[in-house]
Amino acid sequence: MTSPETDTGPETTPGTGRETEPAGSADSGGKQRKPRRAGELNAVEFARWGWRQLTSMRTALVLLLLLALAAVPGSIVPQEGVDSLKTSNWQDAHPKLTPIYERLGLFDVYSSPWFAAIYLLLMVSLIGCILPRTKVYWKALRAQPPAAPRHLDRLPASTSYTTDESPEEVLARARTLLKGKRYRLRRTGAGAGAGVDGADAVSAERGYLREAGNLLFHVSIIVVLVGFAMGSLFGYKGGVIVVAGQGFSNIGQQYDEFQPGSLFDEDSMEPFSFTIDDFDVNWIMDGPRAGMAQKFVSHISYTEEPGAEEKTYDLQVNHPLQIGDTELFLIGHGYAPVLTVRDGEGNITYSGPTIFLPEDESFMSFGVVKAPYAEPEGIGMRGLFFPWYMMTDEGDPTTLMGDDRNPLVSLNVWKGDLNLESGPQSVYVLDTSKADQLMGEDDVPYRMDLQVGDTKQLPDGLGSVTFEGVQPWNKLQISQTPGKELALGGVILALIGLLGSLFIRPRRVWVRARRTEEGTLVEVASLDRSGGGDPDVLVARLVTELAPEGTGAAEPRGSTEPAEPAQPENPDNPENPEKKS
Numbered sequence: 001m002t003s004p005e006t007d008t009g010p011e012t013t014p015g016t017g018r019e020t021e022p023a024g025s026a027d028s029g030g031k032q033r034k035p036r037r038a039g040e041l042n043a044v045e046f047a048r049w050g051w052r053q054l055t056s057m058r059t060a061l062v063l064l065l066l067l068a069l070a071a072v073p074g075s076i077v078p079q080e081g082v083d084s085l086k087t088s089n090w091q092d093a094h095p096k097l098t099p100i101y102e103r104l105g106l107f108d109v110y111s112s113p114w115f116a117a118i119y120l121l122l123m124v125s126l127i128g129c130i131l132p133r134t135k136v137y138w139k140a141l142r143a144q145p146p147a148a149p150r151h152l153d154r155l156p157a158s159t160s161y162t163t164d165e166s167p168e169e170v171l172a173r174a175r176t177l178l179k180g181k182r183y184r185l186r187r188t189g190a191g192a193g194a195g196v197d198g199a200d201a202v203s204a205e206r207g208y209l210r211e212a213g214n215l216l217f218h219v220s221i222i223v224v225l226v227g228f229a230m231g232s233l234f235g236y237k238g239g240v241i242v243v244a245g246q247g248f249s250n251i252g253q254q255y256d257e258f259q260p261g262s263l264f265d266e267d268s269m270e271p272f273s274f275t276i277d278d279f280d281v282n283w284i285m286d287g288p289r290a291g292m293a294q295k296f297v298s299h300i301s302y303t304e305e306p307g308a309e310e311k312t313y314d315l316q317v318n319h320p321l322q323i324g325d326t327e328l329f330l331i332g333h334g335y336a337p338v339l340t341v342r343d344g345e346g347n348i349t350y351s352g353p354t355i356f357l358p359e360d361e362s363f364m365s366f367g368v369v370k371a372p373y374a375e376p377e378g379i380g381m382r383g384l385f386f387p388w389y390m391m392t393d394e395g396d397p398t399t400l401m402g403d404d405r406n407p408l409v410s411l412n413v414w415k416g417d418l419n420l421e422s423g424p425q426s427v428y429v430l431d432t433s434k435a436d437q438l439m440g441e442d443d444v445p446y447r448m449d450l451q452v453g454d455t456k457q458l459p460d461g462l463g464s465v466t467f468e469g470v471q472p473w474n475k476l477q478i479s480q481t482p483g484k485e486l487a488l489g490g491v492i493l494a495l496i497g498l499l500g501s502l503f504i505r506p507r508r509v510w511v512r513a514r515r516t517e518e519g520t521l522v523e524v525a526s527l528d529r530s531g532g533g534d535p536d537v538l539v540a541r542l543v544t545e546l547a548p549e550g551t552g553a554a555e556p557r558g559s560t561e562p563a564e565p566a567q568p569e570n571p572d573n574p575e576n577p578e579k580k581s
Contacts, residue, residue, distance in 0.1 A: 054125050063121055077090070077101065078107070130218050145185065148202075149525075161521075184208070200512055202512075203510055205509070213504060220491070228487055241355055244278060245471060328478050334475075337353070337356060338471060347375070366385075380435055381412065383448075386399040415460070416436050419433055438460070450466075452468070509542065511523070526539045
């Protein structure tokens with residue numbers, strides 16, 4: 001039993017090396033403190049442990065993998081900021097999955113909180129990993145190559161030979177040879193006593209840039225992330241469908257889809273305008289790819305600002321038009337049938353090209369026509385466009401391919417209130433909740449098939465519809481992405497750093513020369529610090545360049561041959577003779 005006055009000091013938790021308070025210890029106020037269990041961490045220790053875990057290389061690699069996996073839904077699931085119509089169609093086709101995807105933010109992946117959390121954690125992890133490694137690397141750059149080991153013959157790749165030259169001549173030639181091979185030499189006698197790495201040995205090292213390549217690779221990842229962050233915060237992306245012969249001015253109200261960054265300034269938008277003069281597309285007519293389109297060219301006239309000189313450009317896929325800091329990409333095309341709707345009183349209530357959206361590779365397209373102010377009742381139509389139509393045996397139209405050589409429009413008709421007062425409606429959606437569908441014979445929905453030049457009278461004196469012709473449309477993506485040059489530079493730096501870390505091998509070489517009874521004994525050894533190299537070849541090459549011709553040198557001992565253990569000195573035992581040093 002110990003006396004209360006005896007100070008036993010802090011106890012150490014077995015296996016952790018962490019000190020714990022002895023049972024019944026008191027704080028400075030005399031209050032008894034609860035003893036800490038083995039492995040228990042206080043708030044500061046837990047925070048330090050969490051920081052070390054976050055800034056470890058393993059965590060950075062896991063977060064980088066998670067970021068890549070998190071981007072997969074953005075490529076598979078339609079994104080609202082890229083194609084809102086495609087997103088709404090997907091949602092209508094998957095009513096059960098839509099609420100789940102909305103809660104997970106899968107329709108706007110890159111703006112979701114969980115994606116931003118991975119993004120920020122990765123940046124913090126990389127910065128916390130790079131800074132300590134940079135400090136260690138800086139110290140390694142300033143440090144001398146390590147002194148020559150006392151027993152070079154115990155290294156996996158080593159050899160020796162005897163020469164008549166003096167040790168000074170051998171070491172001088174070794175220094176010149178290694179310096180010519182861009183090795184960094186240890187200063188003679190630097191921090192070592194004689195016999196270790198003094199006047200009898202040369203120490204050299206190279207491959208310091210391998211770690212620089214690793215650091216450059218990780219820094220470049222941060223540069224890429226910063227570049228993408230700049231584009232997301234200060235840039236914008238928009239989409240617009242423009243019919244051939246019509247124009248567009250770069251203001252937010254003319255975009256069909258507009259997704260600005262959270263710090264985007266609308267005043268930074270370029271004041272350009274353009275007109276699509278014509279659109280050319282070549283169709284493959286025979287062979288295994290018959291019916292597919294190729295070589296899309298949109299002929300554009302544009303001005304960079306009001307009153308500026310008009311310029312022309314042939315916009316093609318993967319060949320964007322650059323106007324200042326803004327890029328125009330051609331990402332899609334289709335057809336716009338030109339329809340004219342007259343009401344029961346003969347007044348034109350709708351006229352012009354109507355954009356129909358392709359539903360498959362044959363360019364069979366879906367579209368909507370709205371004439372809400374027709375008299376005596378509003379008219380709404382919804383149907384399909386067939387570029388090269390032909391009739392099936394059942395009497396239904398279909399399309400042969402996407403070339404508009406024999407176009408036809410097939411429409412169903414509704415009359416009454418189109419419910420426009422309920423709020424904003426998409427031009428591609430017809431609200432029939434308050435309208436009545438026209439029915440034909442045998443109580444079958446009325447269908448109107450029109451070819452170019454046809455005019456059909458609507459039942460019940462509602463009016464008529466004329467199919468005037470077809471015009472092509474182009475879908476353009478217009479974006480301003482600051483920081484893309486920075487991201488590109490980061491990718492290039494990452495490639496350079498990766499190549500450096502893969503192909504630069506850190507190596508150490510030692511040459512020792514000392515006098516013996518038989519002459520000057522020269523020992524040469526090498527160590528490949530990266531693994532996977534062949535230091536034996538290096539040693540053999542050094543000996544060939546270092547030793548005078550005719551000097552017999554022992555073959556280097558390969559890394560697969562274990563080092564021979566040192567034998568105790570026992571001159572009385574002939575099986576264990578004294579080993580010469």
